[in-house]
Amino acid sequence: MTPRQPDEPRTLAALLVPDILELLESSPDAVAAETEEMHPADLADVAEAIPEHLLPLFFRSLPGDRAASVLEYLDEELRTTLLEEMEAGQAATLVAAMQPDERADVLEELDEDHADDILEAIPEAARRETEALLEYAPESAGGLMTTQFVSIPDAETVEVALARVRAIAREGKREAMNTVYATDANGVLSGVLSLRELLAAPEGARVSDVAWSEVRSVIATADREEVARMVTEYDLVAVPVIDAHRRLLGVVTVDDVIDAIQEEQTEDVQKLGGMEALDDPYMQSGFLALLRKRAGWLSVLFVGELFTASAMGWFEGELQRAAILTLFIPLIISSGGNSGSQATSLIIRALALGEVTLRDWWRVVARELGSGLALGSILGVLGVIRVIIWQQLHTRGVTLGGLPMGYDYGPHYVLVAFTVGTALVGVVTFGTLAGSMLPFLLRRVGFDPASASAPFVATLVDVTGLVIYFTVALAILRGTLL
Amino acid sequence: MTPRQPDEPRTLAALLVPDILELLESSPDAVAAETEEMHPADLADVAEAIPEHLLPLFFRSLPGDRAASVLEYLDEELRTTLLEEMEAGQAATLVAAMQPDERADVLEELDEDHADDILEAIPEAARRETEALLEYAPESAGGLMTTQFVSIPDAETVEVALARVRAIAREGKREAMNTVYATDANGVLSGVLSLRELLAAPEGARVSDVAWSEVRSVIATADREEVARMVTEYDLVAVPVIDAHRRLLGVVTVDDVIDAIQEEQTEDVQKLGGMEALDDPYMQSGFLALLRKRAGWLSVLFVGELFTASAMGWFEGELQRAAILTLFIPLIISSGGNSGSQATSLIIRALALGEVTLRDWWRVVARELGSGLALGSILGVLGVIRVIIWQQLHTRGVTLGGLPMGYDYGPHYVLVAFTVGTALVGVVTFGTLAGSMLPFLLRRVGFDPASASAPFVATLVDVTGLVIYFTVALAILRGTLL
Numbered sequence: 032m033t034p035r036q037p038d039e040p041r042t043l044a045a046l047l048v049p050d051i052l053e054l055l056e057s058s059p060d061a062v063a064a065e066t067e068e069m070h071p072a073d074l075a076d077v078a079e080a081i082p083e084h085l086l087p088l089f090f091r092s093l094p095g096d097r098a099a100s101v102l103e104y105l106d107e108e109l110r111t112t113l114l115e116e117m118e119a120g121q122a123a124t125l126v127a128a129m130q131p132d133e134r135a136d137v138l139e140e141l142d143e144d145h146a147d148d149i150l151e152a153i154p155e156a157a158r159r160e161t162e163a164l165l166e167y168a169p170e171s172a173g174g175l176m177t178t179q180f181v182s183i184p185d186a187e188t189v190e191v192a193l194a195r196v197r198a199i200a201r202e203g204k205r206e207a208m209n210t211v212y213a214t215d216a217n218g219v220l221s222g223v224l225s226l227r228e229l230l231a232a233p234e235g236a237r238v239s240d241v242a243w244s245e246v247r248s249v250i251a252t253a254d255r256e257e258v259a260r261m262v263t264e265y266d267l268v269a270v271p272v273i274d275a276h277r278r279l280l281g282v283v284t285v286d287d288v289i290d291a292i293q294e295e296q297t298e299d300v301q302k303l304g305g306m307e308a309l310d311d312p313y314m315q316s317g318f319l320a321l322l323r324k325r326a327g328w329l330s331v332l333f334v335g336e337l338f339t340a341s342a343m344g345w346f347e348g349e350l351q352r353a354a355i356l357t358l359f360i361p362l363i364i365s366s367g368g369n370s371g372s373q374a375t376s377l378i379i380r381a382l383a384l385g386e387v388t389l390r391d392w393w394r395v396v397a398r399e400l401g402s403g404l405a406l407g408s409i410l411g412v413l414g415v416i417r418v419i420i421w422q423q424l425h426t427r428g429v430t431l432g433g434l435p436m437g438y439d440y441g442p443h444y445v446l447v448a449f450t451v452g453t454a455l456v457g458v459v460t461f462g463t464l465a466g467s468m469l470p471f472l473l474r475r476v477g478f479d480p481a482s483a484s485a486p487f488v489a490t491l492v493d494v495t496g497l498v499i500y501f502t503v504a505l506a507i508l509r510g511t512l513l
Numbered sequence: 514m515t516p517r518q519p520d521e522p523r524t525l526a527a528l529l530v531p532d533i534l535e536l537l538e539s540s541p542d543a544v545a546a547e548t549e550e551m552h553p554a555d556l557a558d559v560a561e562a563i564p565e566h567l568l569p570l571f572f573r574s575l576p577g578d579r580a581a582s583v584l585e586y587l588d589e590e591l592r593t594t595l596l597e598e599m600e601a602g603q604a605a606t607l608v609a610a611m612q613p614d615e616r617a618d619v620l621e622e623l624d625e626d627h628a629d630d631i632l633e634a635i636p637e638a639a640r641r642e643t644e645a646l647l648e649y650a651p652e653s654a655g656g657l658m659t660t661q662f663v664s665i666p667d668a669e670t671v672e673v674a675l676a677r678v679r680a681i682a683r684e685g686k687r688e689a690m691n692t693v694y695a696t697d698a699n700g701v702l703s704g705v706l707s708l709r710e711l712l713a714a715p716e717g718a719r720v721s722d723v724a725w726s727e728v729r730s731v732i733a734t735a736d737r738e739e740v741a742r743m744v745t746e747y748d749l750v751a752v753p754v755i756d757a758h759r760r761l762l763g764v765v766t767v768d769d770v771i772d773a774i775q776e777e778q779t780e781d782v783q784k785l786g787g788m789e790a791l792d793d794p795y796m797q798s799g800f801l802a803l804l805r806k807r808a809g810w811l812s813v814l815f816v817g818e819l820f821t822a823s824a825m826g827w828f829e830g831e832l833q834r835a836a837i838l839t840l841f842i843p844l845i846i847s848s849g850g851n852s853g854s855q856a857t858s859l860i861i862r863a864l865a866l867g868e869v870t871l872r873d874w875w876r877v878v879a880r881e882l883g884s885g886l887a888l889g890s891i892l893g894v895l896g897v898i899r900v901i902i903w904q905q906l907h908t909r910g911v912t913l914g915g916l917p918m919g920y921d922y923g924p925h926y927v928l929v930a931f932t933v934g935t936a937l938v939g940v941v942t943f944g945t946l947a948g949s950m951l952p953f954l955l956r957r958v959g960f961d962p963a964s965a966s967a968p969f970v971a972t973l974v975d976v977t978g979l980v981i982y983f984t985v986a987l988a989i990l991r992g993t994l995l
Binding site: 262 | 550551552554675678679682683690691707708709710712713725726727729744745746747748749750767768770771772774775778779781782783785786787788791794795796800803804807808810811812814815816818819821822823825826832833836839840841842843844846847848850851852854855856857858859860861862863866868869873876880883884887888891892895896899920966967968971972975979
């Protein structure tokens with residue numbers, strides 16, 4: 032992402048905090064009027080800036096719906112602390128006023144005892160609704176959906192539908208209101224139309240006449256990734272969620288889809304960096320949790336890297352005879368790792384976006400073989416040039432500020448240069464191929480392709496790269512250095 | 514992202530293609546009725562599957578608006594070819610029927626001559642509108658916005674506003690219709706309300722009474738990242754775009770924001786992988802374009818890696834005296850690179866999401882110093898254990914399948930083990946710190962933090978890692994091996 036400005040001050044929130052603190056002390060009842068026009072996200076910023084012991088009072092000072100909206104935008108950790116420390120009655124009132132999907136999410140964050148206490152204090156209907164939502168996995172369509180949406184029997188007229196929407200809107204329900212879903216006599220999803228299309232529909236028409244009969248929907252157990260793909264592909268603002276009988280259960284709104292996309296992306300970047308994905312934002316992760324997520328993969332990679340020590344051992348004889356070869360080991364294996372890192376990033380992202388699919392693997396092989404050979408040749412030529420220039424600098428005794436320049440690679444320096452160049456072609460080609468194929472392989476066996484992290488590829492290429500390097504050296508230098 | 518199912522067939526599109534081909538031959542006029550209920554995205558899939566020479570006929574067979582919508586979803590490359598090969602008149606009719614923002618985007622993809630020809634054949638009003646949109650950078654709010662939106666003078670009543678919305682909706686305009694914007698007498702943005710809020714408003718009320726006066730808006734030159742942050746933070750479905758005088762110019766809708774988020778994420782992953790971001794999807798990028806984006810950074814990194822050869826040269830004497838040290842070089846420098854890759858991925862993502870900001874750098878230093886020391890100690894212990902076990906296996910003459918196991922690190926193997934362990938602590942700590950600080954440094958000097966790619970960090974750590982390793986070796990092994 033392009034740079035966010037260094038610490039844009041949240042002016043509005045920051046400016047308001049002193050006023051609100053004063054009001055909380057003198058006349059808490061005035062807080063609601065003072066903050067009436069503010070977006071709940073901004074009011075949540077205010078809440079995060081006032082002392083924690085004043086928060087219960089602050090939330091009591093707001094009307095119920097308003098307090099619930101602010102709670103939805105509040106920092107997760109703070110919200111959990113607040114609800115757990117609050118008396119169960121007040122917490123239940125707040126939570127009951129939240130949107131059903133947010134309510135389920137919030138209860139999932141609490142420890143089980145507190146969640147149960149609050150759940151029991153919630154009115155019957157809301158409790159049932161919440162318990163039903165809690166049944167779904169948090170990363171499924173069911174876990175993302177809200178049960179507040181507008182559905183209309185498709186035999187009704189447009190006027191009846193509009194009156195229904197108006198009534199629901201006046202109740203102050205907030206979500207999934209830009210789209211109206213039509214259902215048949217069995218509750219099966221039969222059509223969709225936007226609020227705007229409903230407004231534009233001719234008077235007297237039946238909903239079934241004006242609704243679009245081809246509705247994109249997802250089953251409640253679908254992964255959130257599938258929901259995100261559908262929203263992206265069809266430019267939707269809401270996706271209806273159905274059960275196995277196509278009965279309408281709820282609606283996933285686009286704001287939750289965007290959050291899901293961002294979370295998935297964070298996970299992908301962390302995996303690509305060679306660690307397990309964090310459960311919480313970086314700054315909110317505990318030191319030990321952070322360490323655990325990193326140490327696991329790092330140790331696995333380390334054990335993989337131990338094979339480089341073994342590989343070096345196999346070529347001990349060659350290393351002793353031609354110590355000059357040692358100098359280029361980091362250069363050669365790292366170039367393989369870097370080219371592998373490029374290839375794996377490209378393919379992981381193309382797979383995630385559906386730009387390539389498993390069956391494209393051979394087309395990718397062909398492309399990456401070409402790319403690898405070309406990139407390897409470029410680096411190979413750079414490598415040969417470097418060895419020859421350094422040798423010339425040494426031979427001609429060039430100095431810079433009194434220091435001798437260049438390096439003496441010995442009488443066979445041309446052969447050494449070609450060994451380095453050829454090894455680079457081989458290692459970069461191997462790195463590129465391995466980096467591009469590993470994500471396919473992981474998906475094929477059912478893993479997340481993003482686990483083909485840059486460090487994972489680099490480790491693979493380090494060990495193989497050493498073998499390639501020494502094999503090339505043996506072929507070129509046999510009879511001279513080796 | 515989690516796996517997309519291997520090639521889910523786009524059943525609908527695939528099933529329809531033969532029918533459509535037949536209709537195109539026998540009675541093209543029937544195509545429109547046959548495909549009436551389909552989502553334009555699906556119809557675009559159909560278009561992509563039929564032979565290219567039939568496409569102009571296919572698009573002529575659809576009503577103008579419908580053809581334009583399908584064109585909006587069509588594969589970019591195919592759309593460009595199609596419009597460039599089409600007669601300018603037909604192309605202009607199609608393009609003129611597109612939404613203003615899409616129209617500008619499409620014209621930007623064409624070569625200049627074709628774009629000018631089409632633009633000239635577009636009706637006056639639409640042409641002016643398009644030319645105005647083309648003035649904005651494609652990655653700015655102005656470049657993303659549509660000029661089709663609903664604004665109402667705030668002195669009007671709710672009834673007038675509703676009638677206006679209904680009229681516009683009946684014209685078949687499609688975008689940015691879920692939100693209504695209020696403007697004052699000077700065209701300055703003064704309020705916002707959702708279509709649902711408008712429906713729920715009491716009869717006779719003025720727009721200024723029921724609209725929210727605190728409107729989140731962006732200036733037309735703002736980066737698309739800022740738009741994305743606003744949509745994510747405030748759960749918006751549309752963001753109004755204003756000029757320097759706060760006059761309403763257009764609206765960015767959430768579907769374009771999602772596309773922008775996906776594109777930014779692709780760029781970030783590619784940069785993190787150590788290459789320039791591609792302009793087109795992987796499979797649609799030309800071989801040479803792809804190579805260029807990769808070869809540049811790979812060569813820069815290679816030149817950086819050349820310093821490893823120099824560093825190895827500086828310690829030539831040590832390497833000759835204690836050749837055993839060579840064995841662990843790849844292990845040590847790669848461990849530093851891996852830990853750096855983890856840290857840089859974490860921080861890049863946290864910066865992108867605004868979870869940490871520039872002024873948090875010292876808190877990050879403190880955390881990462883702790884993490885680095887802890888991770889380094891874990892790997893250090895693993896390293897020491899490995900050396901000692903291998904030595905024991907060798908000393909005791911253990912064999913596996915007839916092959917001798919272990920390795921002889923010589924009489925000073927305990928010191929060698931401690932050298933490896935200590936160097937690992939140093940290198941991993943340095944890698945972690947360098948990886949976490951580089952993104953901050955890049956942002957501080959105005960670059961994209963995502964350029965602190967895993968390979969970039971690895972290269973930095975390779976050179977430094979060698980110096981750390983040999984310095985530790987000199988301290989521990991002086992008087993024995995060195």
